[in-house]
Amino acid sequence: MSSGQPLNPLPGDREPTLTIAQVAERTGLSHDTLRYYEKAGLIERVGRSTGNQRRYQAADLAWLEFLLRLRETGMSIADMQRFAALRAAGNATVPDRLAMLREHRAELADRIRVLRRNATVLDHKIDHYEQLLLDEHEYEYEQPGSEELT
Amino acid sequence: MSSGQPLNPLPGDREPTLTIAQVAERTGLSHDTLRYYEKAGLIERVGRSTGNQRRYQAADLAWLEFLLRLRETGMSIADMQRFAALRAAGNATVPDRLAMLREHRAELADRIRVLRRNATVLDHKIDHYEQLLLDEHEYEYEQPGSEELT
DNA sequence: GTAGAACCTGGAGCGCGCTCCAGGTCAAGC
DNA sequence: GCTTGACCTGGAGCGCGCTCCAGGTTCTAC
Known part of the structure; x- marks a missing residue:
């Protein structure tokens, strides 16, 4: 990152977004872990900039924080995947x-x-x-x- | 193991001893894990029968139980190795x-x-x-x- | 004495949760 | 326009704590 606080360019969107580096800093997760969690389906595909770089929104961050609480309490990745899949499937779950x-x-x-x-x-x-x-x-x-x- | 409770033959010793199967049952550790812990130096070399089979004594079991408390509280094998090495080195540690x-x-x-x-x-x-x-x-x-x- | 279960050793393999790497593309300051 | 650092993807690699395997020996019951 550079100095100051760049308001990251949005893909024609409303809300301010965070780069992967900013999310890494806030959550304590590494860049690699964030990408791994996304690949594993723990978080839904994060929005991208026009140049295909991740732009996290507040809801992504909130969900990540909750995942961290699950992880800290010893939930396995497999169980978090199950939980995330249920969540993605909507209110019926x-x-x-x-x-x-x-x-x-x-x-x-x-x-x-x-x-x-x-x-x-x-x-x-x-x-x-x-x-x-x-x-x-x-x-x-x-x-x-x-x-x-x- | 067979039926009844065989008092395991001792190597010319005083105290009743336990086979690896009996220790596994009491501690919940597998045979393999018990052998692994010994190889790793978490427990000192256990006494053997004349035929080279392990015969655990009460002190071995007590130490294993304490190791399990350390493990359950999240101590790494490496740290348990350090602790065991200190213990083996005597009272000065x-x-x-x-x-x-x-x-x-x-x-x-x-x-x-x-x-x-x-x-x-x-x-x-x-x-x-x-x-x-x-x-x-x-x-x-x-x-x-x-x-x-x- | 013999069968079958229990045990032995050394070493390979595995599941988990990341972490690292190669080989690129993108973005921001000069 | 160029440089430099942040970021991308797919896939390999790793450290931990066991777990399994092969090939052999020992023990116990009959």
């Missing part, structure tokens, strides 16, 4: 989309629970190591036999 | 291990926070879809123009 989201939400809740449980295991281990260090200092340097399972 | 665990714990806390934030985004989306369905029924079948961004 709302029940299916709702079902997918509910299931994903439930799995997410499970994963959060597991992580929290594991977090307490880590805390115990950390406590254990801290105690080991304290004991060591107490006896002024090492103490074979105070070795534990870990 | 306790401060390093503690530092690793603390850092991992902090990252885990971040990831849980992100997941919880995303969970609320999902909840909003679900609410939105539910509302769409309600509206649809209200008007007795469809309603073009009630289409949203998603």
Whole structure:
């Protein structure tokens, strides 16, 4: 990109658009990933400039942000493809989309629970190591036999 | 495995041991993964029967369980290798291990926070879809123009 | 003793989610 | 008009974390 903020030329359109570089910057996705997502059907074909360069609109960005939330919560590309296909198929698929989201939400809740449980295991281990260090200092340097399972 | 519970022959040892199949069953890891973890140095070389078959001891299992907690919380194999190497190097590495665990714990806390934030985004989306369905029924079948961004 | 299941090793292969590359076209400043 | 950087496409390549395979050995039940 250049300096300033170029209002990208539109293909005879109303709304201001973003180049792929600008979308990459805003979403944190790479250029390649953005093109890959489009090729994979996660996003519908983005509008083009007269010279065939991508011009993203606000709706594209909003959808990408939502996809990122799905990705961050561990949804696979394959499932996101399914979801995107349902969305592209129109309002009649709302029940299916709702079902997918509910299931994903439930799995997410499970994963959060597991992580929290594991977090307490880590805390115990950390406590254990801290105690080991304290004991060591107490006896002024090492103490074979105070070795534990870990 | 056969029926009954065979007390596996020990290599002239004290403690009861487990075969790889039994460890696989208890941990949920596959035979291949268990062998892979050993080859990768995540677990120290497991004891063998006279015929060179693995015989896991309680300490092996405990360590595996802890590794699983690390894995479930998203630690990479490479980091687990580092941790395992420190552990194998003895008590002098306790401060390093503690530092690793603390850092991992902090990252885990971040990831849980992100997941919880995303969970609320999902909840909003679900609410939105539910509302769409309600509206649809209200008007007795469809309603073009009630289409949203998603 | 023998059959069949369980196990061994070294190494190749795989699915996922990108990432990189080659060989071009397009756009903006001078 | 020219340069330089952003962008395009199709397809190959990669790192991770396993998973599978071939070819052989061991264990257990009968």
